[in-house]
Amino acid sequence: MLEQEVSAAVAAVAQGRAIVRVEGNRIGVVVDAAGLDATARDALEASVRMAAAVPGYEVRVVLTAERPARRLVAVASGKGGVGKSTLAANLAIALARGGRRTGVVDADIYGPSQPRLLAAEGTRPEARDKVLLPVATRYGVPLLSMGQLIEPGKAIAWRGPMTAGALGQLVDADWGATDTLVVDLPPGTGDVQLTMVQKHRPAGAVIVSTPQDLALIDARRAIDLFDKAGVPIIGLVENMAGYACPHCGEVSDPFGRGGAETAAAEAGIPFLGRVPLDIAIRTASDAGEPPAAMEDDRVFAPIASQVAGWLAAN
Numbered sequence: 001m002l003e004q005e006v007s008a009a010v011a012a013v014a015q016g017r018a019i020v021r022v023e024g025n026r027i028g029v030v031v032d033a034a035g036l037d038a039t040a041r042d043a044l045e046a047s048v049r050m051a052a053a054v055p056g057y058e059v060r061v062v063l064t065a066e067r068p069a070r071r072l073v074a075v076a077s078g079k080g081g082v083g084k085s086t087l088a089a090n091l092a093i094a095l096a097r098g099g100r101r102t103g104v105v106d107a108d109i110y111g112p113s114q115p116r117l118l119a120a121e122g123t124r125p126e127a128r129d130k131v132l133l134p135v136a137t138r139y140g141v142p143l144l145s146m147g148q149l150i151e152p153g154k155a156i157a158w159r160g161p162m163t164a165g166a167l168g169q170l171v172d173a174d175w176g177a178t179d180t181l182v183v184d185l186p187p188g189t190g191d192v193q194l195t196m197v198q199k200h201r202p203a204g205a206v207i208v209s210t211p212q213d214l215a216l217i218d219a220r221r222a223i224d225l226f227d228k229a230g231v232p233i234i235g236l237v238e239n240m241a242g243y244a245c246p247h248c249g250e251v252s253d254p255f256g257r258g259g260a261e262t263a264a265a266e267a268g269i270p271f272l273g274r275v276p277l278d279i280a281i282r283t284a285s286d287a288g289e290p291p292a293a294m295e296d297d298r299v300f301a302p303i304a305s306q307v308a309g310w311l312a313a314n
């Protein structure tokens, strides 16, 4: 009798998400909170608790949140400065614009640049029961960055277990309904990459390279790391491919053309597209206005749709 009354009261606020059991003078409510973010979970718990209250009874509310099948897309490069962070930020935004609930993990301990790229500099994530809460960005992609955990300039002294611990905190944070995490890895093949592939098992990796031979050799090394660990390569993106003249718009190819596409074909991995060397990309990125967020983006959206297609098929 009481159980039915409480069930009805709880159902009115929990919309079929709750099961009520009354034992002795204890009312137990199990609430399915899967897919809700921290704020929505708190609100639901509070309203369930209020709805279930009966004088003389103790109310216990348990929230169960099945972990949504969240998939990691690692963005990697063999060496620094090839535009990996720029690509990661814009890929995440373009994926979000394409309908995936996408977040960004900035695991680049040596140069965490996502807070600047996503206009979230100076924001610190809060923790709840020692679990980090990603910070919202104005581009609809929540963010957690190594740069938010460590003081500038100190990361360089970090080694193995510390970086592994920090990476774990970022990846296993309270990502709520986010289903896709774009992970901006540091350049090269160090501790963070190893922890990433061994412990966090990305669904796949996107490799960024410039058209130069040297960068491509490095890219092959990055590809190797994922290959050996059995992490599939989603594909290669060629950045700074051709120079877009800011005056006339003409694209020239100071570093040659087609190198990355050939390298991708040789390595047997898909070629996802090229991003031109364009001063507008740099100035927009520096200003925290990623080009992928612009209505007229024709560069990052096609790359993201290939990545989304790959995720859907694999």
Ligand SMILES: Nc1ncnc2c1ncn2[C@@H]1O[C@H](COP(=O)(O)OP(=O)(O)OP(=O)(O)O)[C@@H](O)[C@H]1O
Pocket: 077, 079, 080, 081, 082, 083, 084, 085, 086, 087, 108, 111, 113, 186, 187, 239, 240, 241, 275, 276, 277, 278, 279, 280, 281, 282, 283, 285, 286
């Ligand atoms: N396609 C592009 N056109 C113009 N500038 C670019 C382009 N891609 C990246 N840049 C600029 O090049 C610089 C390096 O880019 P970014 O930080 O993304 O590289 P990275 O590979 O992540 O470097 P790091 O290894 O230092 O993290 C930045 O100033 C960025 O704005």
